[in-house]
Amino acid sequence: MKLINLNSRPISIFDDMNRVMNTVFNNNIYKQDIKENWMPAVDVNEDSTSFTLTADIPGLNKSDIDISVEDNILRISGDREYIKTEKDIEYHYHERNHGKFFRSFKLPLTVDEKKISAVFKNGVLTIILPKTKETQTSLRSIEVK
Numbered sequence: 447m448k449l450i451n452l453n454s455r456p457i458s459i460f461d462d463m464n465r466v467m468n469t470v471f472n473n474n475i476y477k478q479d480i481k482e483n484w485m486p487a488v489d490v491n492e493d494s495t496s497f498t499l500t501a502d503i504p505g506l507n508k509s510d511i512d513i514s515v516e517d518n519i520l521r522i523s524g525d526r527e528y529i530k531t532e533k534d535i536e537y538h539y540h541e542r543n544h545g546k547f548f549r550s551f552k553l554p555l556t557v558d559e560k561k562i563s564a565v566f567k568n569g570v571l572t573i574i575l576p577k578t579k580e581t582q583t584s585l586r587s588i589e590v591k
Contacts (some may be wrong), residue, residue, distance in 0.1 A: 484545060503566075522571070526543070557578070
């Protein structure tokens with residue numbers, strides 16, 4: 447059973463076209479007032495006892511992150527504030543995302559929701575999603591007759 451990302455959007459050929467058009471018609475593509483929604487990169491792996499979800503969320507404190515589980519849906523959200531600079535500073539590049547983020551994942555029924563734990567260290571959020579005892583695999587040798 448796999449974790450399912452609920453807020454993924456199919457990539458469109460128009461995404462690149464929109465980006466090119468915005469670059470052509472906009473003199474200052476790196477605006478100082480950038481405040482957009484963004485999504486942190488997430489890896490999910492599985493072993494015999496649990497799933498592990500790892501998200502890169504640099505620049506936040508653990509108090510800036512909310513994690514919840516309801517109806518087999520894991521929700522991760524937070525907000526990276528935009529730090530205002532002095533008005534006379536001109537940006538040459540402004541690539542870091544700011545603003546709110548939200549990710550959600552449909553959990554398999556094999557996850558023991560009561561034992562989910564999370565650790566946030568050095569900008570990396572790690573969520574351990576233990577499997578129920580009934581679904582944990584165990585190796586058993588079969589005798590050949």
